Amino acid sequence: MLSNPLASKNPSTGEIQSRQRERLADAVAHARAHSPLFAELYRDMPESVTDPQMLPVTTKPGLMADFDRWTTDRDITLDQVEKFLARPDLIGTKFLDKYLLTTTSGSTGRRGFFIISADELRAVSGPAYSPSSIGPLLLPIRLFRLLTKGIRTATIMDLAGHHVLNSTWVQAHGTGNKRHQRYSSLQPLSELVAQLNAFDPAIVTGTSGIVALLAGEKAAGRLSISPAVVLIAGETLSDEERASIIREFGAHLVDVYAANEALRLSKSCAQGWHHVFTDWVVFEPVEADYSPTPAGVLSHSVLISVLYRRTQPLLRYELGDAVLQRPDPCPCGSPYPAFKVQGRTADVLRNEEGAPAVIAQVLVRSLARRVDGVRKFQLVQAGPSALQVRMLPADGLRADELWPKVREELKTLLAEHDLAHFTIELANEPPRISPGGKFRHYLPADA
Ligand SMILES: [Zn+2]
Structure with a gap:
C-alpha cells in the first residue's frame, strides 16, 4: 500500500478539538459583533462560547427570511443579490468585487444564497484541505x-x-x-x-x-x-x-462531500468514508429533536458550524443530510472523524432494456427549465414504466391548466433520453416533503 507523504502533517485528535473550540469562540464573537441577526439570537449567551450545543439551531428558511440582517457586511442586500443572480453573464464574476456568490438548487424546498470571500476560503487551504x-x-x-x-x-x-x-x-x-x-x-x-x-x-x-x-x-x-x-x-x-x-x-x-454552505468540508479516503475537517467545521449528527445521534447510528439530520465563514455566519445550521459516523477509527489513519452520507442518493430511470438512461433529477431540472408557471415539480415512479407528476403552480395558476404543456415537454424529454415507453399522468396532489424533511425531486416506487 502507498503511504501518504502528507499524513505526517495531520494534527492529533486533541489538537483538532482544541482548534475547534478556539475557532468556534472566534466565529461566535464575530457573528454577534457584526451580524444584527446573530447579535439578537445570541443576546443571552455568555461572553465566550466554546460548546456548540449552547447555541440555538438555525435553518435556511429562517436565515433567508432575514437575509439583510444575517450578513456582516452592510453593503450586501437581498435586492442586489437577486439582481446579480438573475444575470447569467455574471456567473463566475465577483459579487461586489470580492465575493463568491452561489445559490443552491432548492432541493430542500427553498433556495439559499451563499456569500464568501477568497480570504475566508484561504484560511482553509493547505494540503489537508485540498x-x-x-x-x-x-x-x-x-x-x-x-x-x-x-x-x-x-x-x-x-x-x-x-x-x-x-x-x-x-x-x-x-x-x-x-x-x-x-x-x-x-x-x-x-x-x-x-x-x-x-x-x-x-x-x-x-x-x-x-x-x-x-x-x-x-x-x-x-x-x-x-x-x-x-x-x-x-x-x-x-x-x-x-x-x-x-x-x-x-x-x-x-x-x-461538500455543500454551498461548506465548500471545504471533508476529504474522502480509500475506505469510502468522508473525513470531515472538524478543526474548521463543527459537524453534529442529530435526531429530529436536535438531540445528538450517537456514532454508528444513521442520523435524522446534521448541524454544521462553518468556522471559517465571516461574511455570512453559519453556526449550528441545519444542513439536512442524514449521516452515519463511523464508531471505530478508520483504517486509513486520518485523525478526522469519518462519515457516510445517506441523504442524497442518486435515482436512475431505466430504459426498456433495463439499462440506466438518466437520473430523475436531470429530467426534473430540464422540465422546470422548459415550462413556465410551475414553482416545483416532483416525479413519482408509480410502476416500472409509469411516472406521476406532482406540481406546485405559481400563484394564480392551476395545475390542470399547465398540464398539457408539461405533459408535452415531459414526453419529449423522455423520448430524448430513450424512455419513450414511460406513461405519464398528473398526480392529484402537490409535491411533498419526505419524512426526513428533505424535498426530493423524484420518489422511487418504494419511497
Ligand atoms: Zn478513512
Missing part, C-alpha cells in the same frame, strides 16, 4: 495517463445558473480554455458520451449519478475514455456503484 492533493497518491499508470493527456479536465454539470460548481469553474477557467472543458449534464447521454470520447480527458468531474451512468457506458463499450482521476460530487454512491466506477475507468476515485 481535493487536488492527490498527485503523490496516484499509481504510476494513472500518473502517466494524467501527464500524457495534458491534464485535460472535463467537468459535467448543469451549465446554467450560479450554482457552486458552475461559478467556481468559470472563475477558475474562464470560457476559452482548451484544456478545461465543461459539458451539460442535461443533454442526452449519447451526446455526452460522444463529446467525452472526442475530448479524452485525464480528469473527469461530475455528480455521482452521472459518473455511474458513464461507467455503464464504458462497460457497454460506447465510452472509450480512460481518465486518471474521477472526482465525484453530490449524491452518495452505493458500494456497487463505487466498485463499478473504479473497475470500469481504472481511475483514482475522489468522492467529494
Whole structure:
C-alpha cells in the first residue's frame, strides 16, 4: 500500500478539538459583533462560547427570511443579490468585487444564497484541505495517463445558473480554455458520451449519478475514455456503484462531500468514508429533536458550524443530510472523524432494456427549465414504466391548466433520453416533503 507523504502533517485528535473550540469562540464573537441577526439570537449567551450545543439551531428558511440582517457586511442586500443572480453573464464574476456568490438548487424546498470571500476560503487551504492533493497518491499508470493527456479536465454539470460548481469553474477557467472543458449534464447521454470520447480527458468531474451512468457506458463499450482521476460530487454512491466506477475507468476515485454552505468540508479516503475537517467545521449528527445521534447510528439530520465563514455566519445550521459516523477509527489513519452520507442518493430511470438512461433529477431540472408557471415539480415512479407528476403552480395558476404543456415537454424529454415507453399522468396532489424533511425531486416506487 502507498503511504501518504502528507499524513505526517495531520494534527492529533486533541489538537483538532482544541482548534475547534478556539475557532468556534472566534466565529461566535464575530457573528454577534457584526451580524444584527446573530447579535439578537445570541443576546443571552455568555461572553465566550466554546460548546456548540449552547447555541440555538438555525435553518435556511429562517436565515433567508432575514437575509439583510444575517450578513456582516452592510453593503450586501437581498435586492442586489437577486439582481446579480438573475444575470447569467455574471456567473463566475465577483459579487461586489470580492465575493463568491452561489445559490443552491432548492432541493430542500427553498433556495439559499451563499456569500464568501477568497480570504475566508484561504484560511482553509493547505494540503489537508485540498481535493487536488492527490498527485503523490496516484499509481504510476494513472500518473502517466494524467501527464500524457495534458491534464485535460472535463467537468459535467448543469451549465446554467450560479450554482457552486458552475461559478467556481468559470472563475477558475474562464470560457476559452482548451484544456478545461465543461459539458451539460442535461443533454442526452449519447451526446455526452460522444463529446467525452472526442475530448479524452485525464480528469473527469461530475455528480455521482452521472459518473455511474458513464461507467455503464464504458462497460457497454460506447465510452472509450480512460481518465486518471474521477472526482465525484453530490449524491452518495452505493458500494456497487463505487466498485463499478473504479473497475470500469481504472481511475483514482475522489468522492467529494461538500455543500454551498461548506465548500471545504471533508476529504474522502480509500475506505469510502468522508473525513470531515472538524478543526474548521463543527459537524453534529442529530435526531429530529436536535438531540445528538450517537456514532454508528444513521442520523435524522446534521448541524454544521462553518468556522471559517465571516461574511455570512453559519453556526449550528441545519444542513439536512442524514449521516452515519463511523464508531471505530478508520483504517486509513486520518485523525478526522469519518462519515457516510445517506441523504442524497442518486435515482436512475431505466430504459426498456433495463439499462440506466438518466437520473430523475436531470429530467426534473430540464422540465422546470422548459415550462413556465410551475414553482416545483416532483416525479413519482408509480410502476416500472409509469411516472406521476406532482406540481406546485405559481400563484394564480392551476395545475390542470399547465398540464398539457408539461405533459408535452415531459414526453419529449423522455423520448430524448430513450424512455419513450414511460406513461405519464398528473398526480392529484402537490409535491411533498419526505419524512426526513428533505424535498426530493423524484420518489422511487418504494419511497
Ligand atoms: Zn478513512
